[in-house]
Amino acid sequence: xxxxxxxxxxxxxxxxxxxxxxxxxxxxxxxxxxxxxxxxxxxxxxxxxxxxxxxxxxxxxxxxxxxxxxxxxxxxxxxxxxxxxxxxxxxxxxxxxxxxxxxxxxxxxxxxxxxxxxxxxxxxxxxxxxxxxxxxxxxxxxxxxxxxxxxxxxxxxxxxxxxxxxxxxxxxxxxxxxxxxxxxxxxxxxxxxxxxxxxxxxxxxxxxxxxxxxxxxxxxxxxxxxxxxxxxxxxxxxxxxxxxxxxxxxxxxxxxxxxxxxxxxxxxxxxxxxxxxxxxxxxxxxxxxxxxxxxxxxxxxxxxxxxxxxxxxxxxxxxxxxxxxxxxxxxxxxxxxxxxxxxxxxxxxxxxxxxxxxxxxxxxxxxxxxxxxxxxxxxxxx
Amino acid sequence: xxxxxxxxxxxxxxxxxxxxxxxxxxxxxxxxxxxxxxxxxxxxxxxxxxxxxxxxxxxxxxxxxxxxxxxxxxxxxxxxxxxxxxxxxxxxxxxxxxxxxxxxxxxxxxxxxxxxxxxxxxxxxxxxxxxxxxxxxxxxxxxxxxxxxxxxxxxxxxxxxxxxxxxxxxxxxxxxxxxxxxxxxxxxxxxxxxxxxxxxxxxxxxxxxxxxxxxxxxxxxxxxxxxxxxxxxxxxxxxxxxxxxxxxxxxxxxxxxxxxxxxxxxxxx
Numbered sequence: 001x002x003x004x005x006x007x008x009x010x011x012x013x014x015x016x017x018x019x020x021x022x023x024x025x026x027x028x029x030x031x032x033x034x035x036x037x038x039x040x041x042x043x044x045x046x047x048x049x050x051x052x053x054x055x056x057x058x059x060x061x062x063x064x065x066x067x068x069x070x071x072x073x074x075x076x077x078x079x080x081x082x083x084x085x086x087x088x089x090x091x092x093x094x095x096x097x098x099x100x101x102x103x104x105x106x107x108x109x110x111x112x113x114x115x116x117x118x119x120x121x122x123x124x125x126x127x128x129x130x131x132x133x134x135x136x137x138x139x140x141x142x143x144x145x146x147x148x149x150x151x152x153x154x155x156x157x158x159x160x161x162x163x164x165x166x167x168x169x170x171x172x173x174x175x176x177x178x179x180x181x182x183x184x185x186x187x188x189x190x191x192x193x194x195x196x197x198x199x200x201x202x203x204x205x206x207x208x209x210x211x212x213x214x215x216x217x218x219x220x221x222x223x224x225x226x227x228x229x230x231x232x233x234x235x236x237x238x239x240x241x242x243x244x245x246x247x248x249x250x251x252x253x254x255x256x257x258x259x260x261x262x263x264x265x266x267x268x269x270x271x272x273x274x275x276x277x278x279x280x281x282x283x284x285x286x287x288x289x290x291x292x293x294x295x296x297x298x299x300x301x302x303x304x305x306x307x308x309x310x311x312x313x314x315x316x317x318x319x320x321x322x323x324x325x326x327x328x329x330x331x332x333x334x335x336x337x338x339x340x341x342x343x344x345x346x347x348x349x350x351x352x353x354x355x356x357x358x359x360x361x362x363x364x365x366x367x368x369x370x371x372x373x374x375x376x377x378x379x380x381x382x
Numbered sequence: 383x384x385x386x387x388x389x390x391x392x393x394x395x396x397x398x399x400x401x402x403x404x405x406x407x408x409x410x411x412x413x414x415x416x417x418x419x420x421x422x423x424x425x426x427x428x429x430x431x432x433x434x435x436x437x438x439x440x441x442x443x444x445x446x447x448x449x450x451x452x453x454x455x456x457x458x459x460x461x462x463x464x465x466x467x468x469x470x471x472x473x474x475x476x477x478x479x480x481x482x483x484x485x486x487x488x489x490x491x492x493x494x495x496x497x498x499x500x501x502x503x504x505x506x507x508x509x510x511x512x513x514x515x516x517x518x519x520x521x522x523x524x525x526x527x528x529x530x531x532x533x534x535x536x537x538x539x540x541x542x543x544x545x546x547x548x549x550x551x552x553x554x555x556x557x558x559x560x561x562x563x564x565x566x567x568x569x570x571x572x573x574x575x576x577x578x579x580x581x582x583x584x585x586x587x588x589x590x591x592x593x594x595x596x597x598x599x600x601x602x603x604x605x606x607x608x609x610x611x612x613x614x615x616x617x618x619x620x621x622x623x624x625x626x627x628x629x630x631x632x633x634x635x636x637x638x639x640x641x642x643x644x645x646x647x648x649x650x651x
Contacts, residue, residue: 025464046646051463051639056489060456063449067429067460070447071468075460093450221427221445221461222468228394228440230448239394239440240448 004183010174011036013145017152024050025073027064032116033172034106037078058083062090072220078104092131093231100159104168106175118362119172124339127167136258139167139313143287145181157192173285209236267310276305282333283309290333292367320347330354386413402596404555404581415565429458435475435502452482455490466636470497477515491545495635498568498575504583512586523590542576549575550628554603
């Protein structure tokens with residue numbers, strides 16, 4: 001049986017995947033280059049009985065999806081840099097109150113209003129540390145539409161599994177570029193449904209008491225269990241607490257549930273890594289140019305490979321170190337002044353071998369840009 | 383006397399409010415309203431923001447969502463639109479609802495989404511220790527207005543009306559029977575309902591402005607308010623009017639969205 005193929009923008013691939021993952025509530029605010037996600041969902045969601053609402057700003061958008069998640073829905077919002085800045089407050093709330101939701105940030109040039117229609121990958125650390133306080137976060141990315149689809153579903157699955165917001169960190173090139181997308185058959189990509197409590201009505205339900213495996217079964221607002229949800233540090237009832245043991249326990253739980261499952265969350269792709277003397281590490285749109293270089297040079301017999309990261313946070317330190325092995329040159333290709341390159345330097349045992357190949361002028365990084373850096377570090381001159 | 387105890391989460395008491403605070407009266411009246419309406423606990427979601435008033439959500443045995451400063455109505459919009467059969471009540475303070483939350487307030491009113499916004503207006507930021515709010519008023523004292531406040535205040539009723547709320551009312555903590563009646567009507571109303579309740583903060587607003595203790599502040603509410611359109615108001619225009627200002631039938635957001643779904647599903651065939 002032939003699969004359904006579509007020629008779409010990356011933003012549409014997000015929409016297709018989100019619906020496949022069970023999305024039925026979206027709240028958002030128009031912002032380039034993510035707006036197509038809202039536009040398509042405004043059309044698609046009511047056709048399946050889902051809800052779309054355009055809120056008064058991005059602050060309200062993330063708050064609305066958190067409210068809708070609590071009534072038992074799979075929820076998402078989409079934005080870009082300036083809106084993502086506004087969402088940091090709500091993001092922290094979703095982290096501490098453990099509300100599953102997906103936040104798409106189709107990155108554009110920053111800071112501030114920056115370069116609304118130009119690509120950039122400058123929000124990597126904002127995704128990691130944008131909201132205040134100690135926390136862990138899951139952030140995923142992709143370099144082609146088929147992967148956008150897969151990572152979007154993965155984002156929903158991780159949000160449900162760990163009861164946490166998940167950031168889908170795309171970029172303007174991926175969001176707006178059109179290419180083929182093969183829609184998977186239903187059931188082809190596993191979808192994680194919400195884990196709901198089996199505690200019967202009238203029996204005490206502890207919304208914030210983790211099971212042995214660390215997971216917390218939920219109960220929908222409007223259901224049999226009435227409980228408190230708060231952005232304050234709270235006890236197993238969801239009630240505010242400043243008891244040192246309770247506070248310590250909750251912070252540890254929020255961090256450990258992600259840190260201890262980093263391996264299950266991590267996604268990556270590798271190309272020609274075995275015995276590669278030069279390894280490129282990249283993600284998102286930049287990985288497209290990196291792959292182009294690697295394939296070209298491999299065809300000419302050069303020992304070069306690519307590690308494409310699809311999950312940026314939690315950063316896969318061990319994986320990166322292991323894959324880099326004894327490579328002579330490690331080149332991180334990204335469109336910022338050096339963000340993931342820092343994490344890579346921390347990860348590998350020979351950080352002096354790590355260099356950055358970047359572009360920060362609002363133009364897509366090309367294979368030639370990477371080639372120039374390779375010439376320099378391989379001692380061939382520009 | 384009706385018992386409101388069955389709606390209270392006794393486990394979470396004692397509450398945090400100061401002696402003489404008006405917020406407990408609002409809590410009492412809100413629960414009596416729910417009781418008299420015969421609503422099911424499981425059908426009610428109380429969504430609040432941050433501040434003294436917003437702690438009310440934790441004390442009640444409904445689904446309760448204690449959110450971010452100013453954002454209660456945005457969270458509540460997500461709750462209501464995703465599950466319209468729920469009754470959503472949103473108690474807020476004056477700073478919470480109208481300073482940091484002012485934008486969400488006017489837009490929720492504009493959409494006319496079915497929920498009840500209760501603004502517990504004590505004209506001060508109590509939890510942080512007595513700073514001026516958008517309701518403090520010109521010339522009043524606060525810790526951040528040591529030389530007198532030069533900010534003019536909002537009129538919550540006029541603001542809610544202009545923004546499109548289809549139910550707008552005002553009362554005080556002195557007028558408890560009126561408060562119960564108003565909350566009942568507001569919760570039963572299909573659309574965005576605003577109930578402003580003048581509430582006393584003897585600890586900060588009362589002390590800073592030398593109005594006196596809680597009893598004296600409540601007496602001030604009695605002496606300085608009057609029913610809408612009363613003879614007393616005509617004679618003394620400085621009196622604050624109490625009562626229901628707006629009670630209109632107007633297209634409600636969730637019902638309208640249901641029509642969108644119907645339209646979209648037809649188009650699918």
